[in-house]
Amino acid sequence: MTVGWDADPVVTAWPGLPRIDRTLIADACVVGLGGSGLAAVAELVDRGLSVVGLDAGRVGAGAAGRNGGFLLAGPSAFLHRAVDIWGSSSIDLYRATLAEIDRLEALLGPHVIRRSGSIRLAGLPGEPVNDAQITDREADLADCARLTAVLRANCIAVEDYDGNLGRGIFLPDDAAMNPARRSLGLAAALAPRAALYEHSPAVRIDSGTVHTESGQVCAPVILVAIDGKLELALPELGGRVRTARLQMLSTQPVSPGRLPCPVYCRWGYDYAQQDVDGRMFVGGGRDRFIDSEWTTDTAPTHDVQRYIEDVAHRMAGEPVTVSNRWAASVGYTDDGRPLCSEVAKGVVAFGGYNGTGNLVGPLAARAAVALALDGLAIPDYFCD
Numbered sequence: 001m002t003v004g005w006d007a008d009p010v011v012t013a014w015p016g017l018p019r020i021d022r023t024l025i026a027d028a029c030v031v032g033l034g035g036s037g038l039a040a041v042a043e044l045v046d047r048g049l050s051v052v053g054l055d056a057g058r059v060g061a062g063a064a065g066r067n068g069g070f071l072l073a074g075p076s077a078f079l080h081r082a083v084d085i086w087g088s089s090s091i092d093l094y095r096a097t098l099a100e101i102d103r104l105e106a107l108l109g110p111h112v113i114r115r116s117g118s119i120r121l122a123g124l125p126g127e128p129v130n131d132a133q134i135t136d137r138e139a140d141l142a143d144c145a146r147l148t149a150v151l152r153a154n155c156i157a158v159e160d161y162d163g164n165l166g167r168g169i170f171l172p173d174d175a176a177m178n179p180a181r182r183s184l185g186l187a188a189a190l191a192p193r194a195a196l197y198e199h200s201p202a203v204r205i206d207s208g209t210v211h212t213e214s215g216q217v218c219a220p221v222i223l224v225a226i227d228g229k230l231e232l233a234l235p236e237l238g239g240r241v242r243t244a245r246l247q248m249l250s251t252q253p254v255s256p257g258r259l260p261c262p263v264y265c266r267w268g269y270d271y272a273q274q275d276v277d278g279r280m281f282v283g284g285g286r287d288r289f290i291d292s293e294w295t296t297d298t299a300p301t302h303d304v305q306r307y308i309e310d311v312a313h314r315m316a317g318e319p320v321t322v323s324n325r326w327a328a329s330v331g332y333t334d335d336g337r338p339l340c341s342e343v344a345k346g347v348v349a350f351g352g353y354n355g356t357g358n359l360v361g362p363l364a365a366r367a368a369v370a371l372a373l374d375g376l377a378i379p380d381y382f383c384d
């Protein structure tokens with residue numbers, strides 16, 4: 001089945017980009033044109049550099065165009081836990097991701113970036129079905145209170161949520177989007193300013209040269225913007241990033257307005273958003289299928305999809321009919337902080353967003369540009 005987000009008219013009308021067919025010389029080459037790679041291209045052309053961008057497939061056809069579309073401020077761990085693990089730089093990251101939502105909204109418009117806020121729900125919508133769920137929901141709610149305290153202490157907006165979905169917290173500054181539309185919208189805006197190529201996988205990346213089957217790019221600065229499967233493009237990162245599969249589905253329309261904004265529940269593991277037509281886009285279960293999902297395969301699987309269907313039912317509050325199922329690769333780091341690292345002279349790689357790269361990816365892209373061009377140290381909320 002195709003990706004649910006691709007039904008968007010802007011996506012279906014995407015004209016495509018050429019395949020590289022010769023040797024090109026540029027100031028910089030960006031490998032990977034998801035949300036992060038496109039942010040790197042934008043930063044480089046804004047500095048007046050000539051840029052070649054290469055993607056192995058269609059722009060944004062990796063996780064950047066297949067994800068939940070949540071624009072949640074903050075690091076991959078809830079802020080109170082992130083502060084315990086990584087210190088006060090987590091608060092800097094929270095503020096930087098809030099600014100990134102503003103930036104995306106200014107670039108793409110409020111019809112693409114919807115400032116809806118988000119709801120963190122304790123447990124799934126509906127009544128708990130056993131004692132274990134009751135206990136877990138109480139613990140989840142207590143954790144919401146701990147998060148609220150840290151957010152308020154840092155003057156970040158948060159409200160209690162007690163509504164028809166259950167109980168939790170509402171974060172009014174968060175947003176939602178169709179991720180495929182975001183990627184293609186950015187690529188369309190950049191195409192006149194940079195040489196962008198699709199279906200042009202890099203087969204080898206050396207200092208100064210990116211090799212493909214049908215051409216090469218010679219550039220003193222090479223930025224590798226791949227989240228999942230980064231270690232396949234750069235085997236030297238094998239021990240530092242690890243690829244996991246995350247799966248989703250979308251449904252036929254259910255009662256519109258059931259989800260007023262993106263909702264993530266059960267400690268954030270299960271999530272859904274609903275579009276204006278009532279279609280639900282649902283994912284989750286990462287904690288339930290840990291071992292089987294450490295894979296570079298991107299085919300949806302029966303067991304995970306069955307689990308997500310149950311989540312979709314709970315989110316919708318009524319039976320659902322699945323219309324699309326898909327999966328994509330993301331990168332995880334042992335450290336829990338995203339990686340932004342010079343792996344060879346003039347070659348900077350960034351990725352490993354631990355499941356949450358929509359906002360952090362562009363920040364990593366700009367940190368990579370500052371490292372490569374200005375020699376600036378990366379912020380503490382990244383690891384090198």
Ligand SMILES: Cc1cc2nc3c(=O)[nH]c(=O)nc-3n(C[C@H](O)[C@H](O)[C@H](O)COP(=O)(O)OP(=O)(O)OC[C@H]3O[C@@H](n4cnc5c(N)ncnc54)[C@H](O)[C@@H]3O)c2cc1C
Pocket residue numbers: 031032033034035036037054055056057058059060061062063064065066067068069070071072200201202203225226227228229233245246247248283327328329330351353354355356357358359361
């Ligand atoms: C199901 C799912 C749900 C998610 N939900 C959310 C969410 O709601 N919010 C959130 O913030 N994050 C979410 N994420 C994570 C988020 O999607 C990613 O962290 C983010 O999209 C990474 O973007 P990227 O541009 O860094 O990498 P990618 O999207 O992985 O893009 C990398 C690009 O590089 C290309 N590429 C790979 N190898 C090569 C090569 N050798 N040569 C050339 N090109 C190559 C790929 O084709 C791809 O287009 C989710 C991920 C998944 C899979």
